[in-house]
Amino acid sequence: MSEIVRIDGLGYAYPPIDLDGRREWVLRDINLEIHAGEFVSIMGATGVGKTTLCLALNGIVPNSTGGTIRGDVYIDGLNTKRHPVSDLAQHVGVVFQEPETQLFNVSVEAEIAFGLESLGLPAIEIGERITWALSVVGMTEFRQRSPFKLSGGQKQRVAIASILAMAPKILVLDEPTASLDPVGKTEVFSIVRELRQKHGITIVMVEHESERIAEFSDRVIVLGNGTVQMASSPADVFSKVNEMRTLGLSIPQVSELADRLNRTNNTEYVFTQLEEAYSELTGSGNLVRRISG
């Protein structure tokens, strides 16, 4: 597997807001490589710079935000400092937390066409890309609808489609389900999973919900204090119970359970998903089923 994202010693401070011009480094020293086709989740407490990191991946930081940057970000081999956001948009797309902030057109179709028109693509190709993107997110029959009359989950699917139509290799999602109810969350997560599995798109997703992260990700990146605190498999990260608690981050309840049982029963369980916990706890003659069948 080759690396599609490389971040070398990235530090970033937004333009100072106070008069004495003090700089506050949101990101201090981020070093990270992400491989093509990987599904990576990013966790971190509020204010730790997760959104800033997402924006650094598509060049909005620092190209549009100004401020002070050090280190380098390479997307598909392109240094984000040397390429405009519009070029980078064809390699990496970012989906934000609130779908409303991204939707502004009269129809779903116009919404998706907007980005494509700015690329100067011929009308036929624009039409084809819209058809494809809507089918991927399961919204084909909503093509002529107003985005504002959709449910939260549907709006977020349209927002994803409008990014997908640009055919990026990397999709960055910044808490895409934070404002959605459980049904909407499931809609979005299953589409994201499919994008990776069927279309080989590299996924970088900021999420709080550890149980979903455990289910979907190859790797979990934990941010704290402007640096990468951990970057490893869900099993590794979620068995570091104390570290995660100190960082103020949640872990799956089954991981908490494994830790608790290990301390009292002298076992060495590592659980990240419900099925694992169920089969380990009930398997190998551990327990006796009371009612057969």
Add this chain to the structure above:
Amino acid sequence: MSKSVCLETRELKFSYPDGPTALHGISLDVKRGDFVAVIGQNGSGKTTLAKHFNGLLRPDAGKVCLFGEDIASRNVSQLAQDVGYVFQNPDHQIFSATVREEIDFGPRNLGCSNDKVDRRTEEAIEYFGLGNFADCQPAVLGFGLRRKVSIAAVYAMKTPVLILDEPTSGLDLKSTNELMAVISELHRLEHTIILITHDMRVVAEYVPHCMVMRGGEILAHDETREIFKNSELLLETQIAVPQISELGNRMTPYGMPDDVLTVPEFADEYSRILSGLEEGKKSADRR
């Protein structure tokens, strides 16, 4: 000890202008000092119902009573003396130039004396750990802090009833736990609390009672423990219980109770089952 009724609705019906019926004749009782979570998918009517409790919305038919009296004749600012309402989006609520002004607006508006306003404001600032930010402009604070300011402002009004609309959404685990500890403390001080939320882990760990809504109706109102073991109801309303409750439910054939709410509860029950098996083995060996 039977508690007196704090909030009740009878056959409450409501439709938004040009919209379908949002609430279909809701009758409910919330007792004084209760702590109730209102759960259900988006669009099920949770917020619409809650806005009837402080007069932001008025029923098309039926009635809403507070401490036994119909609230139809009281306006929103009169009701604000009894019912505090924390909006889902803190930015829909915050409007003052500083955190301190945001918080002292409520008690001042209730007509408290200057002394009392200051006392309550300082107390709220301290209670929510906002001391360092008291003179800041709310807009420059992060989302979690703005959320705290919006709750502190309602807290300072000391209303007997407190309604919170998704107060933990967008907060990380640490802030969520801090906030829920504060809300639990208010419950202990006998405030009546109604919490609209999607976070079932929060409900399982902190909230003793639940109302389940779907399509503008209340399908169930019971102890959280009873609601979370009603798998038919949960399936019907597409509510996912916390992972640990789901694991407990899966393991009932092995002797796990069907109403596990938290990880420590699960671990205790599991150890109990294991030691029961040990005992069984020993007595079999002896025989």
